Structures are given as structure tokens and as C-alpha cells.
Amino acid sequence: MSNEAASGYRVRLRHSHALSGTDRQVLQRFLYDAFAGDFDDSDFDHCLGGVHVFAEDDRGMVGHAAVVQRSLVAGDTVLRTGYVEAVAVAARMRRRGVGDAVMARVDDIVVRAHDLGALSASADGRPLYLRRGWEPWRGPLGVLTVDGMRPSPDDDQDSALILRTPSCADLDTGQRLTCDWRNGSDW
Numbered sequence: 001m002s003n004e005a006a007s008g009y010r011v012r013l014r015h016s017h018a019l020s021g022t023d024r025q026v027l028q029r030f031l032y033d034a035f036a037g038d039f040d041d042s043d044f045d046h047c048l049g050g051v052h053v054f055a056e057d058d059r060g061m062v063g064h065a066a067v068v069q070r071s072l073v074a075g076d077t078v079l080r081t082g083y084v085e086a087v088a089v090a091a092r093m094r095r096r097g098v099g100d101a102v103m104a105r106v107d108d109i110v111v112r113a114h115d116l117g118a119l120s121a122s123a124d125g126r127p128l129y130l131r132r133g134w135e136p137w138r139g140p141l142g143v144l145t146v147d148g149m150r151p152s153p154d155d156d157q158d159s160a161l162i163l164r165t166p167s168c169a170d171l172d173t174g175q176r177l178t179c180d181w182r183n184g185s186d187w
């Protein structure tokens with residue numbers, strides 16, 4: 001029996017286009033609660049437009065992550081990036097491997113569909129990602145705005161992690177990494 005089945009939850013994938021208005025409201029409420037209120041409308045906007053990984057049990061949603069496509073540039077190489085957003089597990093189900101099961105699906109999506117994986121880790125999330133092979137980005141970070149490249153602050157630097165795929169096995173993480181511009185937080 002899989003860990004998921006043994007723990008009484010199942011994991012499934014849905015694209016944002018398949019979510020009804022009610023589904024979106026339920027998801028936003030779930031994320032708001034899981035992040036203890038530290039999750040605003042722009043954070044929710046960032047997790048739309050790609051693939052959602054849901055963990056659910058008989059009482060409802062217990063875990064979530066989303067992979068959205070962004071354009072990141074390492075040095076002068078443009079990388080089709082699977083950017084991971086809104087990773088969260090319901091407080092009642094933490095420390096049972098739900099986060100790991102959700103991230104296993106995320107990693108598979110990134111490796112199959114993208115050149116690179118990237119995310120901005122919270123202190124809670126960081127050990128989970130590092131354990132799964134995600135790496136800190138060592139070089140400077142920036143964002144490509146309409147006025148040109150703007151360096152990212154140290155906080156962003158400290159939380160940026162990447163996942164290599166076979167197409168970037170030799171990627172030098174000491175280079176500058178820039179992301180595309182969006183509303184809310186850059187990373």
C-alpha cells in the first residue's frame with residue numbers, strides 16, 4: 001500500500017482552467033489558513049495558470065502545490081522554468097509526509113515539462129525541498145522590469161532554490177539569475 005493510501009489521502013493533478021469559481025474560493029481559503037493569514041491576493045494570483053497538485057482526504061483538501069511557467073535567465077541562457085507556488089499542508093496533517101508526496105508530483109512535472117525548477121522557500125518549507133534535491137542559488141538574483149534589470153534584495157537571495165533537470169545538469173548556480181516581472185513579490 002502506498003504512503004498516501006496508508007495515511008488516508010490521495011493526490012491528484014488539475015490545471016487551473018478546470019477549477020470552478022467555488023474551487024478557487026476553497027483553495028484560496030485553504031492557503032490563507034495554511035499560511036496563517038500571510039497569503040494575499042497576489043500570492044494567490046501567482047499560483048494560477050498552471051498545474052495544481054492537490055492532496056485530499058475524506059474531510060477535504062489537506063495539501064496543495066502549483067507549478068506555473070516562468071522565464072528565468074541564468075547568465076545569458078533563457079530557461080523555461082517550472083516555478084513552484086503555494087506549497088501548503090493543512091495544520092492537522094503536517095509531519096506525515098503529505099508535503100513530500102505533493103512535492104514528488106511537483107518534481108516530476110518540473111523534470112518532464114521544464115528546463116529548470118525554481119521556488120522561494122519559507123523557513124518551514126526549506127528542509128523539505130533540500131531533502132528532495134533542491135539547491136540554493138549561489139549567485140546574485142534580479143528581476144527584468146520594463147526599466148531594465150533590478151537587483152533583488154537579500155531576503156529573496158536567501159530563499160531561492162532550484163531543481164536541476166537533465167537539460168541543465170551542468171548549470172552554474174554562481175551566475176546571475178533573473179526572473180520575469182509580475183505583480184506582488186518577484187520571487
Ligand SMILES: CC(C)(COP(=O)(O)OP(=O)(O)OC[C@H]1O[C@@H](n2cnc3c(N)ncnc32)[C@H](O)[C@@H]1OP(=O)(O)O)[C@@H](O)C(=O)NCCC(=O)NCCS
Pocket residue numbers: 034035086087088089090093094095096097098099100101120121122123124125126127128
Ligand atoms: C512546509 C509544509 C508544506 C511541510 O508539509 P508536511 O506535510 O509537514 O511535510 P512532510 O511531512 O513531508 O515533512 C515535514 C517533516 O515531517 C517528517 N515526517 C514525514 N513523515 C513523517 C511521519 N510519518 N512521522 C513523523 N515525521 C514525519 C519529515 O521527515 C519532515 O521532518 P523535518 O522537517 O524534521 O525534516 C507545511 O509545514 C506547511 O504547510 N507550512 C506552512 C506553509 C509553508 O510555509 N509552506 C511552504 C512554502 S515555501
